[in-house]
Amino acid sequence: MSRPRLAIAGLTACSGCQLSLLNCEAELPLLLERIEFQFFPLACSPVRIEGCYDAALVEGCCSTAHEAELLRELRDHSRLLIALGTCAAWGGVATLRNDTPRKELRRQVYGRHPLPDDDVPRPLSAIVKVDAVVTGCPPEKHELLALLGDLLRGNLPVRGTAPVCTDCRMRENLCLLQERGMLCLGPLTLGGCAARCPSLGVPCEGCRGPAPEANVAEALELYCQNGFDAMTVTGRLRRFCPEWNHDQRA
C-alpha cells in the first residue's frame, strides 16, 4: 500500500481540529509510518505547497482574500479536499453574526482605519468543491482516525445522519428538552459525539452543525411552546452555523 500524501492546513479557527489529530498520541507513530504529512504547518516546517496531495484536510472557515487564495491553491494541488471540523463545514463560531450591517461593525471596531479586505466569513464549500466533511468542534478522535483509515484505502468517510438525540437516547439519558425544559439542540444537530454534553446534563449547543434531516420548523415551534423567544433560539442556532433554513421540515 503506497503512503498517501496529505496536506493539513488551518484557516480562521482555533487550530483545535488539527490539535485533536496531534493529540492521537498512541496512533502517531503508526500514522507517520503509513501517511506522508507533506504540508502540515502546525506540526512541521518547511511549509510550502508543492506537488500533488492525495487529500487536503482543511480546518476553519475562509474569512480573508489571502485564505481564499490558500484554499484554492490547496484545492488545485489535491485530489480530495476534506472539510475538517464545524468551522470548515458550516462556518462555525467565526461566522457568528447578528444582523448589524458589516460596514457599521467595521466602523465600530476599527474606526477610521478599516482593514483592507472585507470578506464575509464562509464555510469552505462557498469557495471550493468539498469532497467530504468531518464535522465537530473538534471532531471526535474516532472520526479522525476513521477518516485517515479511509484515506489509506482510497475511500471517503461514510457520514452518519442521526441527530444527537439518537446518541443521547442510546445512552439512556433523560431528555433535557422534554423533561427539563432546556433549550437543547439535540434534535437538530448531527450526532456522532455520543451525546457528550447532554450526558453531563448540559443541553446540546449544536457544535456539530445541522443534521441532514433536521425538522427545523417543528423544533422552532417546540422551543417556542417551551417558552423560549425567537431571538434566544435564533441566537443559539447561529452559534455554530449561520445559515439555517427555518422552514425545513425534513
Next chain:
Amino acid sequence: MPLFILPQTALEPFMERLRTVGELHGPLRGSDDAVRFSFLQTGDQPDLTAVRSLLPPKKYLLAPDETILTYRPAAGYQTPAHETGPLILLGVHPCDLAAIAYLDRQFLADPPDPTYAARRKRLILIGNSCTPDNNCSCHQRPSALSTNCDLFLYQQDNGFLISVETPHGERLCQSLGDLLLPAEDQQLPPSSRSNFGLPLPAPSANELDAHLPDWQRLADHCLGCGACSVCCPTCSCFEILEFGGLDGCSAERLRRWDNCLFKSHSEVAGGHSFQKDRAQRFRYRYRHKYRGYGQLQGVPSCVGCGRCRAQCPTGLDLRPLAEYLEKERP
C-alpha cells in the same frame, strides 16, 4: 404452574439469594427520577412499581453499538467473545417479555444471530405485573405474543404471588425454599399479563392506509430524533459500518441501532432510496408495528409499552390510526 407467596419482607433476602445464582439486574430509579434497568448491588432497591424504564430490556440482547467482527492479519476473522454466566433480569413487565418473545422469533430463527443467541442463553427472566398508564396500550390492543419467563411475580398486598414457569424457575424456587410460603389454594390474580398470549387472528391486510393525510401530518411533526425506535422494545433494525485500521490491513465491522424514519435507512448503493419522504417512512413504520414484516408478516410487533409516546418530544401517537386501520381486529 406451581404458585408460591413471597412476603414483601422476604424481597431483600430473595434478591440476595438470586445474586448467588447470577448477576442481578432490575429497574432502578436514578437521582434524576428516571428508571433504568441496571445492576442491582446489595442494598439497591429496585422500583417494582415503576410504569416503564427508559430503555427496554432489549439493551441486554442487542447493544446500541457493538463490534461484531474483526480482522487482524495474524488472527484472521474473529467474532467477539461473549460474557457467560447467568444474568437475572428482575421485574420485566409483560409487554417487555412479549417483546423478547418477538425478538427471539427474529434473532433465534434459522440461522440464529450468534451475538443475540449467546446473550439470550444467559438470561433468566423474572416477570412482574404492572399497572398500565395512559401511554400504555396493551389493554386496548391485546397481543398474541407470549410472556414467557422463568418466574413471574404478581404484585399483591404485602408481597408477591410467584408463578413458576420453567424447569429453570423451578430450580431457582427450590433454592429459595425457606423464603417462600405455599399458595396452593390461590388463583392467579387479574393482571396486564392477560392481554398477552391470546389466540388472535392475524391483522387484516386492508389497504385503507395506502393514501392517508395522517402520514404527512405525522411526518410534519416528527423531529426525526430517533427516540421512538431507540426506546422501542421490538425495534431491532441496525446498520452495519466497517472501519479500516491504520495499519492498512486490520478492520472492524460494527452494528449500530438504526431507525426506519431516517432517510439513510432505506438508501442503497448508488443513492437510491426506497422510502424517499418521511410520510412514506411513517407508513412503513406503522405497518411493521401493527401488521408485522418480512418473515413475521401478520405478527404485530407493537407490544403496547408506550415508550414511543412517552419519549416523543412532540407527542406523536400511532394509536388513533391503529384504531381506524385495524378495527377488524379486536
